[in-house]
Amino acid sequence: MLLNIFPQKSFGVSVGLFILLLIAPAIIPKFYTYILAVIFVTALLAMSLNLVVGHGGLFQFHHGVFYGVGAYVGGLILAKTSLPWWVAFIAGPIAAAVTGFLIGLFCIRLNRLYFGMLQISLGSLLWVIAFRWYDLTGGDDGIHGIPIPEFISSSKSSYYLVLIILCICLILLYLILKSPFGSALQAIRDNPERCAAVGINVRRHQLAAIVIATFFAGVAGILFVVVEGSIFPELLFWVLSLEIFIMCLLGGWFTFAGPILGAAVIVSLRTFVGTYTEYWTLILGVILILLIFFLPEGLMGYNFLAKFRSWSKRAAASSVD
Amino acid sequence: MLYVRELKKFFGDFKAVNGANLKVEKGQLVAVIGPNGAGKTTLFNLICGQLQPDRGEILFNGEDIGRLPPYEICRKGIARSFQIANIFPRLSVFRNVQVSVLSQQKLSNRLFQPAARLAVESTNRILESVGLLDKKLDVAGSLSHGDKRILEIAIALGNEPDLLILDEPTAGMSPEETSTTMKLIQRLAQEQGLTILFCEHDMEVVFGTAQSIMVMQQGQTIIQDLPEEVRQNREVQQAYLGGE
C-alpha cells in the first residue's frame, strides 16, 4: 500500500544502495566510515533545506542556523545536564523548529531576496550568541568531548544510527513532498499569486514548510553531535549555509534526491581539498558561478540522456551528409 | 449575488477605477466591456482581493469582502481566471487543476497521504468537461497558448465557485478557438448553473452571449443593462461602439 507510491526504478536502486551502505563499515577503513557518516548528516541537512528552497521556492539563505540550534541544544543537554540522553534527541529538533517558526514569522512577510537577507541578519544574531556567551557555549572554542551514550559512541554504531535515521527522514520527506501539502507547496513555488487565488493561505503554508524543514535540520544537528562529539560556532556561520545551498543547486534542486548527491560531492571536496587550502570559500564561490552558468538545474536535473541522444543524432545526421 | 457600489482605486494620481457599479444576479452571464485601460482588470482584481479598494464597497451574498485577502475571497465562493495565463508551469496539467480541487476540499494541509490518490475523480471530471483530459500528463508550461487559457478556466472550476470571474478568456485566441471557448463558457453556465462575470473585447462574442452588459470608460461605469438597451444607448455608441 505504502510501497507502491515510490517509483519502481529508483526504489530498486535505493534498496541496493542501502544494503551496500549497511555492509560498508565492515570493509572500508574507519576514516571512510566516519566520512560517510558526515555525508549522511550533511545530506539530511541539505534535503531539509531543499524542501523549502527547491520545492518551496523560498530563499532560505541561512539554514545552517537551525542545524546549529539543534546541535547546540542537544549537545548542551548532553554535556551540561544529567537529563537522559533521549531528551537531547527530542529537544534539539524541537528547538530548531521553534527557532525556525520564530525567525520565519518575521521573514515570511518579505518577498524573495529580502526574505533571505532578513534571515541572514536574524540568524547571525544567534551565531553571535553562540560565539560570545562563553560560560554557556564555550565561545569560539565550542564544547568538545560531549558524552555520547555508550551504545552509539563507537564510530560503527554511530554510523548505523545516522544511516537509519537518515533513511527514516528521507521516507518522511518523500511522503511530505508527495502529499497534498507538498503539492500545494510546489504550486506556491511556481505561482504564489495563483495559489492565493485558489484559496491557499500562501504565507501560512510556507511557514509550515519552514517549521518542517527546520525540524529536520535540527535532527541533522543532533546527529552531528553524535558523530563529532562536539559543537562550535561554525555550525551557525553563514559559510555553512552557503555550502548547503550550493549542495541543493549542485545536486539538482527540483529533484528529490539531488541534495544527497550535492552533499556527497561538497563534503568530499571539503575533506580532501579543503584541508589543503585556506581558500575553501573561494572554491565554493567558483562552483556556484559555474553552476549558475552551466548547470542551472543541477546534476540530477540535467537531462544527460536527452543531451546525449540529441548529440548522437546530430553526429549521425552529419555523418550521413 | 454580487453588488459593487461606487468602487474607486487610484494608483497615485491615476484613477484606474473611479466609480464602478456592478450587479450580478445568481445564474446570470454578465459581461464587462470597455476600451483598453478602462479598468476592467483592475475591477476584477479589486473584487478578488488582489488589490484593495480605496473607496466604495463590494458585497458578495450580502457580506462586504472589500478588505479580505484573495484566499479568503476564494473560500467564500469566487474563483477567477487571469488575463495573462497564470498557471503552474512546472506541474502537470492534472496537478494544476488538482491543486485547486484539493484546496476546495480542504485537503491541502494533509501531510502523509499520497496526493496522487486524492481528488482524482473530481479533477478528471473537470478536465473532461473542458476537453483537456487527453493532455492531463503534459507539463502545463508546454501547452499551446489556447490550451493554457482553457487550463486557466479549469483551475478556477476546481474551486467549485458560486461566481466565476473570467478576465478576457479568449485573449490571443484564433477565431475558431474563441468560438469553442465561448461555447464552453455558455455550456458551463447552462449545465452547471454557474454565475459568470467576464470581460471581453470582441463585441460579437459579448452581445451574443451575455445576459447583462456593463460598460466602463476611464474607470467609470456608464451603464449596465440588457444587451439591446446597451446597444441603443447613445452615450455608449459615442464613447465606445464608435457609432456602430
Ligand SMILES: Nc1ncnc2c1ncn2[C@@H]1O[C@H](COP(=O)(O)OP(=O)(O)OP(=O)(O)O)[C@@H](O)[C@H]1O
Ligand atoms: N498596478 C498598477 N499601477 C499603476 N497603474 C496601473 C496598475 N494597474 C493598472 N494600471 C493602469 O490602470 C489602467 C487600467 O488598467 P486595466 O488593466 O484595469 O485596464 P483594462 O480595462 O483591463 O484594459 P485591457 O483591455 O487592456 O486589459 C491602465 O491605464 C493601467 O496602465
Ligand SMILES: [Mg+2]
Ligand atoms: Mg485587462
